[in-house]
Amino acid sequence: TVILLIGLLTSAAYQAFRPPPPKICGTPGGPPVTAPRIKLRDGRHLAYKEHGLPKDVAKHKIVFVHGFKSDPDPNRTPKSLALDIEELADGLGLGSRFYVMGKSMGGQVVWGCLKYIPQRLAGAALIAPVINYWWPGFPADLCKEAYNLQLPQDQWALRVAHHAPWLTYWWNTQKLFPSSGVISRKRETMSRQDIELVSTYGGGHDLKKEATQQGEFESLHRDMMIGFGKWEFDPMDLENPFPNNEGSVHLWQGDDDKKVPVILQRYIAQKLPWIHYHELPGGGHVLHFVPGLIEGVLRALLRGGK
Numbered sequence: 001t002v003i004l005l006i007g008l009l010t011s012a013a014y015q016a017f018r019p020p021p022p023k024i025c026g027t028p029g030g031p032p033v034t035a036p037r038i039k040l041r042d043g044r045h046l047a048y049k050e051h052g053l054p055k056d057v058a059k060h061k062i063v064f065v066h067g068f069k070s071d072p073d074p075n076r077t078p079k080s081l082a083l084d085i086e087e088l089a090d091g092l093g094l095g096s097r098f099y100v101m102g103k104s105m106g107g108q109v110v111w112g113c114l115k116y117i118p119q120r121l122a123g124a125a126l127i128a129p130v131i132n133y134w135w136p137g138f139p140a141d142l143c144k145e146a147y148n149l150q151l152p153q154d155q156w157a158l159r160v161a162h163h164a165p166w167l168t169y170w171w172n173t174q175k176l177f178p179s180s181g182v183i184s185r186k187r188e189t190m191s192r193q194d195i196e197l198v199s200t201y202g203g204g205h206d207l208k209k210e211a212t213q214q215g216e217f218e219s220l221h222r223d224m225m226i227g228f229g230k231w232e233f234d235p236m237d238l239e240n241p242f243p244n245n246e247g248s249v250h251l252w253q254g255d256d257d258k259k260v261p262v263i264l265q266r267y268i269a270q271k272l273p274w275i276h277y278h279e280l281p282g283g284g285h286v287l288h289f290v291p292g293l294i295e296g297v298l299r300a301l302l303r304g305g306k
Contacts, residue, residue, distance in 0.1 A: 019169035022218045038091035044073060046088055060122075060302055061094040067104025067130070076222060078231050082112035086120055096120070097247075099301055103127035103288055104259075108227050111235045114249065118241035123301045126251045128285050131264050132228055134162055137236030137271060138264065146261035151188055153178035161224040168221045182259055183220055191256040191284030201289045240274035250276045250300050252293070254283020276300065 023030040025045070037047040052058060063085055073080065089098050099122050102110035107129020114124060133147050147155060157180035160171045172179040181189050190198070242248060253265040262279065269277035278300075280287065287293055 019218075019221070038088060040084060040087055042075075046084060048088065048092070055092060055094065060099060061089070062099040062101060062298075062301075063089060063094070065100070065102040065106035065109040067102075067106050073218070073222075076226055078108060078112040078226065078233070079116050081109045081226075082116040085109060085113055086117045089120065097122040099123045099125070101125040101127065101297070101301070102129060104285065105130050105223050105227055108132075111238075114235070114238055114241055115233050121241060121247060123247040124241075124249045125297050125301050126249075127297065128253055128257055128260055128287050129251065129265075130227055130260055131268070132231060133158065134228065134230065135234050135236065137234045138267065142263060142267060146264045149258075149261050151181045151186065154181045154189070157182075157224070158228050161221075161228045162230075165225040165229060168225050172221055172224075180224070189258050191254065191258050191282075193254070193256065193282055193290075194258070194284035194286050197284070197286050197289035236268060236271045238272065240272075242274070248276055248301065249274065250278060250297065252278045252280065252287055252297065254280045254285065254287055256282055257285045259285045 025031045025047070026033040035047040035049060037045040039045055055061060065085070073084075085100060089095075097120060100110050100113050101124070102108070104127070107126045110124050110126050110129065113121060133143050147158075150158070156177070157171060160167050171177075172183060187195070240249075251265065251269060253260070253262055255262045265277070266279075269275055280290070280293075283290065
């Protein structure tokens with residue numbers, strides 16, 4: 001009886017911890033294919049959306065990576081993300097060099113591109129990029145100070161994602177403890193500016209529904225596991241990819257960002273003086289909604305300077 005009970009409990013725990021398989025677009029039982037996409041080297045498909053001039057006439061080619069909600073890839077790493085971007089650029093015929101931009105969680109992709117495919121970049125921009133509290137280049141006391149600025153429930157969610165990634169799905173779906181306040185969009189994770197901008201321009205709820213239709217584990221929880229897991233490199237060890245000023249790297253950060261502590265971005269900017277650092281007084285996390293900011297990002301990126 002005891003053995004049977006242990007077996008039942010083990011089976012129940014396994015089912016609770018194990019995330020459901022992703023529902024791949026275009027497969028039986030999965031969502032329909034509703035966007036253009038390319039087929040990657042391992043058989044996965046990567047969807048994309050084009051903005052601006054047609055790519056065959058545009059002078060500048062920019063790959064923009066949004067925050068959170070990635071495509072399913074059980075073998076994802078910071079390196080594989082960068083290689084996916086390179087393969088996307090080649091599949092779309094963007095040329096030997098192109099620009100990359102990433103906001104929020106999309107910043108991890110830009111860091112990966114700076115590490116693994118710098119020879120393919122014409123420039124890079126990071127907009128309120130999420131940092132990893134376990135990057136070894138951060139001083140322990142500064143990192144602790146920044147970590148403690150997060151909501152207690154987010155501190156726990158990050159601990160789980162880093163130290164026990166196999167528990168990430170369960171932690172963010174169970175009802176015993178508060179899960180990630182960022183994922184649940186708690187008001188406390190937003191600055192005053194964020195609240196005003198989201199109320200004016202919308203919070204992208206429809207986009208979230210579309211982006212998570214293949215499964216929240218692959219699109220949200222794995223993002224946490226990779227973004228806050230153990231990286232193969234430390235961004236603060238990166239070398240200037242443009243030593244001859246043939247391109248530039250920029251970082252925009254609001255000093256009132258409740259999701260990404262500004263004190264850590266300032267430290268990164270000090271460690272990597274070749275990054276053009278732009279700090280916005282009173283700025284929150286959804287900087288892409290700030291009127292005129294994206295235009296300013298593009299001007300700085302394409303002109304190669306501040």
